[in-house]
Amino acid sequence: MRFFITIFFCNFAALNFDQPHQTQYPFLIEKMLPVDFIDSMTDVFPTELDAFCRALREPPVVSIRLNDKCAGSDLEVMRDSDGRVPWTTDGYYLTHRPAFTLDPLLHAGCYYVQDASSMFLEHVLRHNLQPQSVVLDLCAAPGGKATLISRFLGEQGLLVANEVVRQRVFVLSENIQKWGNGNTVVTHNQPAVFSSLLPYAFDCMVVDAPCSGEGMFRKDEKAVDEWSLDNVKMCQQRQKQILTDAWGCLKPGGLLVYSTCTFNPLENEQVAHFIADELGAEYVSVPIEPQWGIQETYGYHFYPHKVRGEGLYMAVFRKRSVPFLSPKLKLDKRRISGKVEQESLLRSWLKNPDKWAIRQTERFTNAYPAKFKELIDYISSCFTCISVGFGLSELRGRMPAPQHSLSMAKDFRQEMFKTVELDLPTALSYLRCEAIVLDQCPIGFLLLTYKNIPLGFTKNIGNHCNNLYPKEWRIRKAE
Numbered sequence: 001m002r003f004f005i006t007i008f009f010c011n012f013a014a015l016n017f018d019q020p021h022q023t024q025y026p027f028l029i030e031k032m033l034p035v036d037f038i039d040s041m042t043d044v045f046p047t048e049l050d051a052f053c054r055a056l057r058e059p060p061v062v063s064i065r066l067n068d069k070c071a072g073s074d075l076e077v078m079r080d081s082d083g084r085v086p087w088t089t090d091g092y093y094l095t096h097r098p099a100f101t102l103d104p105l106l107h108a109g110c111y112y113v114q115d116a117s118s119m120f121l122e123h124v125l126r127h128n129l130q131p132q133s134v135v136l137d138l139c140a141a142p143g144g145k146a147t148l149i150s151r152f153l154g155e156q157g158l159l160v161a162n163e164v165v166r167q168r169v170f171v172l173s174e175n176i177q178k179w180g181n182g183n184t185v186v187t188h189n190q191p192a193v194f195s196s197l198l199p200y201a202f203d204c205m206v207v208d209a210p211c212s213g214e215g216m217f218r219k220d221e222k223a224v225d226e227w228s229l230d231n232v233k234m235c236q237q238r239q240k241q242i243l244t245d246a247w248g249c250l251k252p253g254g255l256l257v258y259s260t261c262t263f264n265p266l267e268n269e270q271v272a273h274f275i276a277d278e279l280g281a282e283y284v285s286v287p288i289e290p291q292w293g294i295q296e297t298y299g300y301h302f303y304p305h306k307v308r309g310e311g312l313y314m315a316v317f318r319k320r321s322v323p324f325l326s327p328k329l330k331l332d333k334r335r336i337s338g339k340v341e342q343e344s345l346l347r348s349w350l351k352n353p354d355k356w357a358i359r360q361t362e363r364f365t366n367a368y369p370a371k372f373k374e375l376i377d378y379i380s381s382c383f384t385c386i387s388v389g390f391g392l393s394e395l396r397g398r399m400p401a402p403q404h405s406l407s408m409a410k411d412f413r414q415e416m417f418k419t420v421e422l423d424l425p426t427a428l429s430y431l432r433c434e435a436i437v438l439d440q441c442p443i444g445f446l447l448l449t450y451k452n453i454p455l456g457f458t459k460n461i462g463n464h465c466n467n468l469y470p471k472e473w474r475i476r477k478a479e
Helices: 002-014 019-024 035-040 049-055 076-080 117-128 144-153 166-179 191-197 221-226 229-249 269-280 343-348 370-382 404-408 424-431
Strands: 062-066 081-084 091-094 111-113 134-137 158-162 184-187 202-208 250-260 281-284 295-297 299-302 312-319 356-361 364-369 385-388 390-396 399-402 418-421 444-450 453-460 465-467
Touching: 035 229, 062 144, 076 081, 076 091, 117 144, 117 250, 117 299, 117 312, 134 144, 144 158, 144 166, 144 202, 158 370, 166 184, 166 385, 166 404, 184 370, 191 229, 202 229, 229 250, 229 269, 250 269, 269 281, 269 312, 343 356, 356 370, 364 370, 364 385, 370 385, 390 404, 399 404, 399 453, 404 453, 424 444, 424 453
Parallel strands: 134 158, 134 202, 158 184, 202 250, 418 444
Antiparallel strands: 062 091, 062 111, 081 091, 184 385, 250 312, 281 312, 295 299, 299 312, 356 364, 364 390, 390 399, 444 453, 453 465
């Protein structure tokens, strides 16, 4: 009887959407919550289960996080702002979900579409970590938390953003490059490799673990279809294995941030107790404001009927201090090239050239923080690296051609290239990798901008332009 009443109530609540919501999120009307899921949440919500279920039938909250490289720019998306996300510096709610794909400034890295709950990571870091830290984001794709960490570290720290799934690691690298900080190395390795090759190397490790995705129910129809109790149990075992495999790379006294986008205690509190009892960590309490609606158990829950955001759980720990010897890094110099062709020209493209080490591999050159040169060279020699810092150039013949990621970099010296401002239709054509015509423009490499924000490069050869926007990043369809 309890199951029948609860399911009937949730389904009845779902039928009261207005027409725009039904059109935008039709699966919210058609899909039922799994019975086993509702039953599993009765102990979590002995008196609030109906409110919780009703919230899962409401449209998702839309929020974005701004990039400081676009501070003061005219962002059309901000005209729909519905207030700040209270626990972060650059997060804002929107009144509705616009056609993000058709906004060139999204592709320019001016903002990231991210769940407001996930932005709580900034609040955690601000209270527990120094910006001059070395951080590992172990399960980093698609890049929301990684770009947030990159912003927190700024010029002082280093982020290694890792992703195991090959298809997802390239999306991660794309978002990192668009964010433009240059303080990030993107890797594609198993968690155990970090403990083996970089023991005690990281001041902080963020593990946004693969989970059963209950917090995605109102955003992703597939999350509802794929949910099962067996999958929850399988996810818990995987989470414990990931943490165990990577634990050795965190320094004693280092910070661990564990998070999931799910609600159940098996993947949340039970794994948190595993971290404390089996791995050897101390739970860290983070100050929160009552009006935020965040619920602290053994960790922090973001429930959709209490918080303007999707489902999130986050717990913070410090690794217990034990005596250890700092390992010596053995660099494989065969994988690190020495001489850089046209280095003086390349450095002239940067605002602060002395901040960057420059490395050439075959035809490509990259800039990365000189402060962490030894560590980054070691990672590049021993790990599978997808991107290091940001790309500067590609050799084509005798002269270097600028790489796209240079145009995204915050340290890019834009005045070194002739600039052409595009209107919206031409900007979208460029982002689709279509041919564009620029009349009365100089021959050679041109920097294209939209609302004075760089979009990328093209090469004008007279009667037409070669579109240099990365084909794998192109707009394929509208929202």
